[in-house]
Amino acid sequence: MSSKQDNIKKMIDISEIVDSELDSKLWERKNMMYYKDFNFSGSNLGQENVFIVQIESKEEEGVNVYQIYDKDKNLIATV
Numbered sequence: 001m002s003s004k005q006d007n008i009k010k011m012i013d014i015s016e017i018v019d020s021e022l023d024s025k026l027w028e029r030k031n032m033m034y035y036k037d038f039n040f041s042g043s044n045l046g047q048e049n050v051f052i053v054q055i056e057s058k059e060e061e062g063v064n065v066y067q068i069y070d071k072d073k074n075l076i077a078t079v
Contacts, residue, residue, distance in 0.1 A: 007034055011051060014069050018053050027065075030054040038068075040077075047076065 001009070011032050018029050031054040039046040049071035057063035068077040 010071070010073060014051050014053065014073055017073065018055070018067065022055065026058055027055050028058055030056045030064075050076070 011034065015029065015032065022029060033052045033054075035050050035052065037046065037048055038050045038052075047068075047070060051069045051073075053067045053069070055065045055067065057065075066079045067075055068079070070076050
């Protein structure tokens with residue numbers, strides 16, 4: 001399987017994980033992005049091969065949560 005195909009499969013798997021844990025009355029999964037190299041702004045922390053999921057509030061306009069997953073589909077940060 002190519003790297004691109006592998007990343008697409010991981011995105012699908014992560015989407016399923018996020019959807020299963022979301023309260024769909026309050027939140028909606030929006031975009032997902034892949035970054036080969038990602039640095040946490042304002043720190044010296046970085047991670048390779050991360051997937052960032054945007055989750056939007058259905059109740060409060062403009063409120064978003066971002067979940068960051070590693071290449072093994074582990075949640076490593078929520079902002």
